[in-house]
Amino acid sequence: MSEQIYLSNLARGRTVKYIRVKILSLWRVRLYGFRCKTEMLLADEQGTKIEGTIGCGPFHNVDMRELREDAWYTISDFVVSVPIRRTPNTLHPFHIKFHMICVLFVSLLDLCGVVVYVSEIKRMTYVPGEYDASTACNYLYFRLMDQKGREMPCFALGHYAADFMNVWTSRGYQASFRYQPVFCVLRFWKVDEFMGEPSISTRIGCSKIYLEPTLSEIKDLRMMSVFIARVTWAIEEDEDCDDAVVSFSMAYFHDVSILRPCITGWHIRVKVLRMINVCINPRNALRLVLVDDKGFKIDCWINGEYAKHYAEFLKEDRWFSFTEFRVLENSDRVRLTNHPFRMSIFGTTVVLPADPPSVEPRDSFTPFSSIIDGTVDESVLIDLIGVLSDVGELVNVGTNPSDLTGFRLSFRIRGPCGNAIDGLVSGRSAMEFRKHYDLCVSKPLVCIMRLWKVDRYFDGPKNVRIVNKGLISKVLPYPDVPEAAEFCTMSVLMCWCDK
Secondary structure, X not given: OOOEOOHHHOOOEEEEEEEEEEEEEEEEEEEEOOEEEXXXXXXXOOOOEEEEXXXXXXXXXXXXXXXXXXXXXXXXXXXXXXXXXXOOOOOOOOEEEEXXXXXXXXXXXXXXXXXXXXXXXXXXXXXXXXXXXXXXXXEEEEEEEOOOOOEEEEEEEOHHHHHHHHHHHHOOOOOOOOOOOEEEEEEEEEEEXXXXXXXXXXXXOOOEEEEOOOOHHHHHHHXXXXXXXXXXXXXXXXXXXXXXXXXHHHHOOOOHHHOOOOOOOOXXXXXXXXEEEEOOOOOOEEEEEEEOOOOOEEEEEEOXXXXXXXXXXXXXXXXXXXXOOEEEXXXXXOEOOOOOEEEEEOOOOEEEEOOOOOOOOOOOOOOHHHHHOOOOOOOEOEEEEEEEEOOOOOEEOOOOOOOHHHEEEEEEEEOOOOOEEEEEEEOHHHHHHHXXXXXXXXXXXXXXXXXXXXXXXXXOOOOOEEEEOOOOOEEXXXXXXXXXXXXXXXXXXXXXXXX
């Protein structure tokens, strides 16, 4: 095979070199009639991402039905071109296009788990060739338990059988070793059917086996795998494992800040900070803003197929656990959170009510000074807390008086140091905004402006305001947060009255 390169080294034109990539997302796009093309989001071993397209028509060496997400493939003889989308899904300057004759895929996987059974080295019914080693017909069977307690049959073929057994016995392990769970990482293994059983097996030359590796990147996966193995063995032996289950539910949640597309098996506990229906033909979708106990936020999409169910099940300000979800790159021009990725819910995702943490996360409010001096990231929606003042009259600037999108309402919001920023709310939100304000005109309205956008409509420090982002933005009057106490001091109230 030709030289291996990485996605960051690609140049425009056709390349005969090969790259190992993982399919992060895979979808079909209908062109016309019954013709479809396949689009993919790919990532290499360095974490670089790129989009790829397989056009309609016959392809050699690949069955489109066998392509799977979260699987590794080797690709070669493809065309590198400029992105075909006006708004691409990655930051890569190029796009991969597979043509009909020269596309090659070889499925390889990376797995990790606890070894729960190891057989003796056996010999298959196979006659070695003239240049084959004497160990070519050897194989070793073992089972690997993943982070959900599922067992995967694994076959180490050829010299891999002896390599595995040598390391296994040198550590004093036996076939059924349960004194201590043995964590194992398998790299570059092939999905196969061996001796009539769906399994994974070694691939000559590239497969790797690591017993008890000390890699910081998989520390959480190792802890979860070992725990699941201990609980499974305790259940099989009728031992009491309630305390272990409780400790797992409290300790084995991943932080939202570490979510990445190239890793699966995430398990998080989050609070639904905001939930909004989004109109996407032909069915509505559901958009969430989630926050974990550390205060990190992430955007979450639920498509129309599952939106109705989750709209009834999920509630704002409630805690839930999420397992088996996709993590994708967030390429929106205006993002709901500062997280570089977003979540996507699909059929196998498990969402359950969860107990709140012992300490609720504190809101992270944007300082007024960062908005005025222009240091705030204006591509991310912000949260503000302050006192409303100078609320104008509700006006309709549209040509149709019954069209709610034409409503506008201006206001000002003051921070704890007396800094004031102009604001503009539009559409149906303007009517709700005015309604809340009219109910509180007898006293200063301290409120949280949740998920508002900084709008710099002209150059200069004074030409800045906050505007609502459709129905996503929200106003929370008189919030029960520590920061609200700062606005109850006499100096702030006097400043509000004078203004």
